[in-house]
Amino acid sequence: xxxxxxxxxxxxxxxxxxxQCKMKCKMHFHIKxxxxxxxxxxxxxxxxxxxxxSCLTCSNRxxxxxxxxxxxxxxxxxDIGEIxxxxxxxxxxxxxKPEIPPxxxxxxxxxxxxxxxxxKKKKRSRNSPEVNxxxxxxxxxxxxxxxxxxxxxxxxxxxxPIEKDTEAKEDKQKVPxxxxxxxxxxxxxxxxxxxxxxxxxxxxxxxxxxxxxxPLTSEKYTAIINALKEKKTEFHTFQFKQERNFKVVLKGxxxxxxxxxxxxxxxxxxxxxxxVFNIKQNRTKMPLSLFYVDLKPNENNKSIYxxxxxLSSIVHFEPPIPKRDIPQCVKCQRxxxxxxFCHRSxxxxxxxxxxxxxxxxRKERSRDVKCVLCEGxxxxxxxxxxxxxxxxxxxxxxxxxKQMLNNPLQQISNNIPTQHSNHSGNSYASRLxxxxxxxxxxxxxxxxxxxxxxxxxxxPTNDIQELKQMMKGLxxxxxxxxxxxxxxxxxxx
Numbered sequence: 001x002x003x004x005x006x007x008x009x010x011x012x013x014x015x016x017x018x019x020q021c022k023m024k025c026k027m028h029f030h031i032k033x034x035x036x037x038x039x040x041x042x043x044x045x046x047x048x049x050x051x052x053x054s055c056l057t058c059s060n061r062x063x064x065x066x067x068x069x070x071x072x073x074x075x076x077x078x079d080i081g082e083i084x085x086x087x088x089x090x091x092x093x094x095x096x097k098p099e100i101p102p103x104x105x106x107x108x109x110x111x112x113x114x115x116x117x118x119x120k121k122k123k124r125s126r127n128s129p130e131v132n133x134x135x136x137x138x139x140x141x142x143x144x145x146x147x148x149x150x151x152x153x154x155x156x157x158x159x160x161p162i163e164k165d166t167e168a169k170e171d172k173q174k175v176p177x178x179x180x181x182x183x184x185x186x187x188x189x190x191x192x193x194x195x196x197x198x199x200x201x202x203x204x205x206x207x208x209x210x211x212x213x214x215p216l217t218s219e220k221y222t223a224i225i226n227a228l229k230e231k232k233t234e235f236h237t238f239q240f241k242q243e244r245n246f247k248v249v250l251k252g253x254x255x256x257x258x259x260x261x262x263x264x265x266x267x268x269x270x271x272x273x274x275x276v277f278n279i280k281q282n283r284t285k286m287p288l289s290l291f292y293v294d295l296k297p298n299e300n301n302k303s304i305y306x307x308x309x310x311l312s313s314i315v316h317f318e319p320p321i322p323k324r325d326i327p328q329c330v331k332c333q334r335x336x337x338x339x340x341f342c343h344r345s346x347x348x349x350x351x352x353x354x355x356x357x358x359x360x361x362r363k364e365r366s367r368d369v370k371c372v373l374c375e376g377x378x379x380x381x382x383x384x385x386x387x388x389x390x391x392x393x394x395x396x397x398x399x400x401x402k403q404m405l406n407n408p409l410q411q412i413s414n415n416i417p418t419q420h421s422n423h424s425g426n427s428y429a430s431r432l433x434x435x436x437x438x439x440x441x442x443x444x445x446x447x448x449x450x451x452x453x454x455x456x457x458x459x460p461t462n463d464i465q466e467l468k469q470m471m472k473g474l475x476x477x478x479x480x481x482x483x484x485x486x487x488x489x490x491x492x493x
Contacts, residue, residue, distance in 0.1 A: 007033035023058040176238040178213040196227045234344045236337045245294040246301040252315035255287040272296040333380040349380045
């Protein structure tokens with residue numbers, strides 16, 4: 001059994017030098033913790049007084065019948081319980097004294113109450129100087145009159161003005177280019193550009209009598225556009241990127257929902273909506289639960305991606321997937337720009353006439369059509385047009401070339417030799433089997449090319465059968481060898 005000392009609270013077994021209080025607490029004590037010698041413990045056991053021994057705490061608690069363990073005053077030592085072996089008779093005295101003064105420090109500590117001592121954390125005194133007060137390394141000055149001469153340097157950029165970070169830099173708008181067609185004499189165009197824009201523009205000569213003009217400022221762009229319109233010039237341009245609508249895709253709204261309701265709900269959130277229309281499946285033309293929402297240019301347009309609820313439905317806004325389509329103008333039928341910024345002569349998509357498609361006299365479908373781009377017998381918006389394929393290949397080149405597999409029958413017919421030395425009428429397979437084959441050879445003049453191809457196709461099947469027979473023979477030989485090896489191993493063992 002495990003016992004605990006009443007003083008040190010240590011765990012000890014019954015085989016150690018312990019003594020037990022026989023009064024109230026019934027606790028065990030190490031004799032070394034109460035300053036008792038081993039001889040005194042033996043004397044108590046011999047005399048039988050150990051059954052009446054009590055600790056000092058229990059003796060002080062029982063005021064009515066206190067029993068104190070005292071020794072003969074002639075043989076008392078400084079330590080309590082230390083009794084000489086010659087006169088070690090202990091007596092129990094019943095007295096009315098409230099307490100006996102303690103003999104040593106241990107008994108005094110048992111009577112005094114416990115006090116919590118709070119230790120104050122002292123800061124370590126630092127004799128080292130602070131980091132900021134560390135001495136700076138002194139530069140070495142060589143002022144010897146026979147030393148190296150001092151080279152005086154000069155800052156080359158001291159004359160430049162110092163730019164302050166607080167000054168806001170102006171965001172320059174990217175000005176779209178202007179493409180002018182049918183330029184056979186560039187002098188009048190240069191004179192007009194210098195008159196309107198001064199030197200705030202750039203020229204670039206393109207193929208097919210086209211000239212690209214790049215204005216440097218938005219004011220010069222507007223002035224050049226107005227001047228070209230007055231001259232009735234054939235040109236096209238593009239929209240400012242800052243003026244384009246912000247297009248997003250709305251998911252989570254049923255396709256039968258009214259477009260006006262969606263527009264009003266988005267406007268209630270603080271966005272200015274230009275248009276809303278439903279997205280349909282590309283092949284079946286069936287409506288989908290997707291909507292395109294065009295927002296007018298504004299700084300808070302990107303915050304629409306955080307909207308998760310609209311018209312009591314859980315929705316999700318996301319950017320549209322970029323398409324690889326090339327825009328085509330429905331006015332001049334050319335690729336690369338749109339109708340809104342086209343100032344070229346109109347051309348019909350069906351008859352290639354010099355008029356708009358909606359004013360064409362052909363109102364019904366007809367096979368008598370003409371492409372204005374390649375002059376083929378198809379409309380100008382046909383995706384199989386040679387001009388469209390060429391532009392698409394230049395704009396989106398393939399990552400790797402496609403390798404087309406040849407026709408296997410054609411490949412076999414090409415591999416058949418034109419002259420064959422087999423005049424005996426036996427094939428290669430029949431020669432291996434040593435079985436003569438009746439009938440003409442593959443390259444007999446009386447046979448056609450189709451018969452030769454059929455016989456060439458049947459020839460690999462015969463070779464496969466021969467390979468099977470060879471593999472079967474090899475397997476039989478391998479099994480025989482394994483049997484011989486096993487018998488040899490068994491005899492050697």
